[in-house]
Amino acid sequence: MNFSFTSYLKRLRSILIGVLIISFLPSIFFGIAPLQSMKLWEYTIENRKYSLFPDIFDKFFYSMTIFFTALLLGLLVALLLTFLATLLPRPIKRAVYGFLTLLESLPDLFIVIALQVSAVYIFKKTGLLIANVSGAYDNRIFFFPILTLSVLPTIQLFKITFLLMKEEQNKPYITVARAMGLGNLYITLNHVFRNIMTSLFQYSKTIFVFMLSNLFILEYVFNLNGIMTIMLNTQGVSFIITVLFIAIPFSFLFEVMESYRGGLNVQKEDAA
């Protein structure tokens, strides 16, 4: 780990400049002032004005709860599925991989809407409400959004770990371990999984960015009042603040990840 605070600050400055440019570009292009009828600390949803503070803290933590629980759930399920997949015979593995490509092609919107509709359909047919599928202003729902948000990361992570696993199986240390008479299960659990976890780290940035976009569509379809809803409905200064709310913690995470990865590369070079 060689995390440096200055490079984090540099990244933040670059983000700030970027958001500034982005937030004023529309008004430059179309000649419409963004702050015409708006106070600085307000956002509008359906022509009603709300003040940004202190609402935003609450909503931020609500969104992040959903986000990280879904991520954790996705990771756990993906690892479990990969483990189960390694036990399958070879032709079925190929079929699983093909099926994953098909699942990966489903747009996030499709999954969100299909799950919502099917939950309502089950409720209509059997009267069994699995979980609330839509949020009202004060009524917060957790179970269903988390479930929905975790579907696509699970598929992606499953695919990545599946590929990494395949690569890892052919490495010399596995052959050595097998020659030593260690069991297949033991090798997979103790050696392969650990190595995969470090490689999986490299993909985390892509998955985070992808999930943020999913979170937005999820909040819109399920009518959750989260941070992305605010981001959609703000302009000017309050938009910048909302973006920074997401950017500051996430860029910190990315910075830590990159420094960690840099450390790994240095180690590899030393070994070579």
Place this chain on the structure above:
Amino acid sequence: MIVRLLKQPQFLIGFLFIVSLILLSFIYPSIMDVQKESKFLYDENEVIVGVAPFSPKDMPPFGTDMNGKHLLYLVLEGAKYTILITLVITFLRIFFALFFSLFHRKSKSTFFDDIVQATLYIPTAILAYMFMVPLFVKDATEPMGMMTLIVVQCLILVGIGVPPLVSTFSEEIRSILAKDYIVSTFSLGSKKPYVYYKHVLPELSSKLLLLFAQQAIQTLILLAHLGVLAVFIGGSKTVMMGDIFNLTPATISLSGEWAGIIGQSYQKLLTAPWIILVPLSFFAFTIFSINLMIQGIQNSLESNKS
């Protein structure tokens, strides 16, 4: 390259699906005589037993939308607009990104980097929405015509995709320029434009095809998201729906692409879910066939290397 790609079965399947979708879309409504609308359902005694929307069960294969238009017809009619718009946007994105990244390296400006850093945390749909809404406001005050509107909207969607691509390309170009044979070409006295044209672009070209396919998928997803947000390519108009006692305003997409079909009946999601799910599954199939093409490209690149 192309011959080798055509030998990949996955590429071929994906490619044929998309091409046949476009061809069908051009041929189907004009040549074949189809029933486009059925607003009411009659029984044997000519008594009305049902009003649109009809579910796929009543009106195979896909059912009808709120106005009684057959979804099969709508989806096939919209396929050409959706796919062509996507292809144009993707092509322009790649073209401009390549153009900028060739100059970007020299100027050493951090403009693109800053924007790329910031766009990581803003979902593309929100970004597009921010630019589209002022456009609609402007269009409402001083109408600019459907064609100009579509062009400006496409330019917005192109502009959103360019900065991340520029940073990808300039990284790629940097790594190519660092190669030994490029360095020796320079020291033998060749000029920069020559090296770019003769060495850098050919080496990029295989990556370009892959990036093109990935960008096409992203554009399709972005279009679907915008449809749900009721931002339609080609603009929309508000009409009054329902009977005289129960007038409700409804926005209708003018250009009939898939995202428009999704968006204009999004509010009816729970009463008639098939109206949304049919175009969405067409989105999914198109993306799947592009994914198959990507797989084929990757396979042919790998066999090329070995």
